[in-house]
Structures are given as structure tokens and as C-alpha cells.
Amino acid sequence: MNKLNVSIIGVPMDLGQNRRGVDMGPSAIRYAGVVERLKALGHTVKDEGDILISQTREEKSPNTTLRNLEQVIEANTALANKVHSVVTEGEFPLVLGGDHSIAIGTLAGLSDQYENLGVIWYDAHADLNTAETSPSGNIHGMPLAVSIGLGHDDLVNIRDFAPKIKPENIVIIGARSVDPGERELIKEKGIKVFSMHEIDKLGMTEVMNQTMAYFLERKVDGVHLSLDLDGLDPLYTPGVGTPVPGGISYRESHLAMEMLYSSHLITSAEFVEVNPILDEKNRTADAAVALMGSLFGESLI
Numbered sequence: 020m021n022k023l024n025v026s027i028i029g030v031p032m033d034l035g036q037n038r039r040g041v042d043m044g045p046s047a048i049r050y051a052g053v054v055e056r057l058k059a060l061g062h063t064v065k066d067e068g069d070i071l072i073s074q075t076r077e078e079k080s081p082n083t084t085l086r087n088l089e090q091v092i093e094a095n096t097a098l099a100n101k102v103h104s105v106v107t108e109g110e111f112p113l114v115l116g117g118d119h120s121i122a123i124g125t126l127a128g129l130s131d132q133y134e135n136l137g138v139i140w141y142d143a144h145a146d147l148n149t150a151e152t153s154p155s156g157n158i159h160g161m162p163l164a165v166s167i168g169l170g171h172d173d174l175v176n177i178r179d180f181a182p183k184i185k186p187e188n189i190v191i192i193g194a195r196s197v198d199p200g201e202r203e204l205i206k207e208k209g210i211k212v213f214s215m216h217e218i219d220k221l222g223m224t225e226v227m228n229q230t231m232a233y234f235l236e237r238k239v240d241g242v243h244l245s246l247d248l249d250g251l252d253p254l255y256t257p258g259v260g261t262p263v264p265g266g267i268s269y270r271e272s273h274l275a276m277e278m279l280y281s282s283h284l285i286t287s288a289e290f291v292e293v294n295p296i297l298d299e300k301n302r303t304a305d306a307a308v309a310l311m312g313s314l315f316g317e318s319l320i
């Protein structure tokens with residue numbers, strides 16, 4: 020088995036949306052035993068601590084409909100620099116959120132290390148909104164659009180280059196709440212989506228096999244897993260700010276993580292949207308850590 024040097028980066032960010040408490044996500048995931056779980060699998064694990072996040076929130080940012088824009092730019096710039104230094108040292112970045120706006124920083128930090136990075140977006144949502152299409156003004160609904168170069172200039176150009184990833188290198192898994200503007204973008208850019216419909220119809224084994232074949236065909240030189248806990252059904256992960264019923268099951272998610280482990284394709288990961296205030300007895304963070312166990316090589320036998 021392949022042993023990794025895992026660097027854990029906490030991002031106690033809640034400025035990309037309006038439900039308070041998701042800033043406590045990294046602590047909840049640590050309490051659920053992430054370090055111990057990965058060490059038990061033989062990996063070397065270093066907890067790099069948390070990125071500093073502004074405690075100032077504003078209801079209306081000056082000159083924009085994007086909520087807390089300045090603070091989100093600042094946090095993501097810091098995260099991008101941290102992820103970048105971790106990757107250049109040959110370590111595996113494992114980012115703990117925090118709301119999903121932090122994927123902007125994670126991808127910005129990763130992408131100049133990869134010519135052709137693939138991205139798995141495991142989520143109930145597509146997170147492909149821009150200021151023009153967003154129903155909410157919440158930046159956590161925009162990170163994938165920003166990463167393909169669409170959105171506010173200062174977000175798009177973190178670390179001074181854009182775009183970070185190619186639309187045809189994205190695979191969205193678990194989508195079931197997609198806004199009209201996002202649908203158009205998916206069509207226009209040819210983004211690959213396995214919605215709940217495909218998961219139901221094909222089964223998770225086939226979805227993952229097709230996902231991996233797609234990345235091999237695209238000759239990616241790394242794959243980032245961005246896992247929003249709301250991709251799972253709220254039955255299993257109730258502690259999320261934007262739950263959508265009819266989601267991926269706990270077992271299907273483990274199967275997906277186990278298959279990703281066996282594929283050796285994944286080169287970085289983030290687990291986001293864990294909100295302990297909305298949770299029941301830390302179940303959502305527990306689920307996140309259990310899924311990380313599978314992603315990093317736990318098996319039953």
C-alpha cells in the first residue's frame with residue numbers, strides 16, 4: 020500500500036454563505052479523529068493548523084452583490100499559498116472546511132503544480148453560479164465557476180493566473196439541485212455530470228468506473244476530490260447548511276471512496292460544509308472521517 024505524507028489544513032470559513040457554524044467544521048472533524056484514523060493506516064500525518072479567517076462579516080459588500088467578498092478573497096489567497104507550499108513539498112493536502120467557497124483557494128494553490136488537473140465535485144449542487152446567475156449572492160455556490168475563470172476578477176485571479184482548471188476535466192457526482200444558469204453552463208462548457216438520476220440508474224460502481232475512465236482518457240496528471248457533505252443524503256449527514264433530500268447513501272459513498280483509493284488517482288482532497296451547530300452529535304464530521312478512512316485505504320478485510 021502506498022503511504023502518504025498527509026498535510027491537514029483547517030479552514031474555519033463561514034463567510035461564503037449565511038448559516039453560522041460551518042466555521043466550526045475543522046474542529047468537529049479533528050474531534051472525530053481524523054489524525055488518528057489516517058495514522059492508523061500507516062500514513063504520516065501533519066496537522067498544519069488553521070488558515071486565519073476574518074471575523075468581520077458584512078451584510079452587503081461595497082459595490083457587489085457577493086456577500087463578504089473582500090474577506091473571502093483574503094482567506095482564499097492565504098489558503099492557496101498554503102496549499103501551494105504543501106504540494107511543492109510533495110505532501111498530500113487534505114483541506115477541512117468550512118464552506119465550499121474555500122475550493123477557490125484550494126484549486127488556486129494546486130493548479131500551477133498540474134498541467135491537466137482533474138476534479139471530482141461530490142455534491143448535491145454544481146456550485147457553478149456567477150454574480151449574475153446566483154439566487155443567493157453566496158460565494159459557496161460559485162467556486163467551480165470561479166475555477167474555470169468565470170466570476171469576480173479578484174476571485175478568478177488569485178495567485179495571478181486564470182483559469183485554474185478546464186471545464187472538461189470536471190466530473191460532478193450527486194447533483195440534484197442545479198440552478199437554471201448552472202444548467203446552461205454545464206451544457207455550454209461540456210461539464211460531465213452524474214446526477215442522482217445516473218447514480219440510481221447505473222449504480223455507483225459504474226459511475227466510478229466511468230469517472231476513472233474519463234480521467235484516464237483526458238490524461239490528467241492529478242485528481243482533486245472536492246467532497247461537499249451535502250452530496251450525501253441528509254439522513255446520514257444532517258449537519259450541512261443546504262441539505263437536499265434524495266442524496267447519495269452512506270454505503271454508496273464508501274464504495275466511491277474505496278474505488279478512488281484503489282485507482283491511485285487522487286492527489287489532494289477537501290471535505291467541506293460540516294456545520295456542527297446544525298448537526299446531531301457530530302454525525303456529519305464522523306461520516307466525513309469515516310469516508311476519509313476509505314479514501315486513504317481502510318478495507319474490511
Ligand SMILES: NC(=[NH2+])NCCC[C@H](N)C(=O)O
Nearest residue numbers: 119144148155157159160261
Ligand atoms: N456549496 C454549497 N453547499 N452550495 C450551495 C449552493 C446553493 C445555490 N445553488 C446557491 O448558489 O446559492
Ligand SMILES: [Mn+2]
Nearest residue numbers: 143144247249
Ligand atoms: Mn452542496
Ligand SMILES: [Mn+2]
Nearest residue numbers: 119142146247
Ligand atoms: Mn458545494
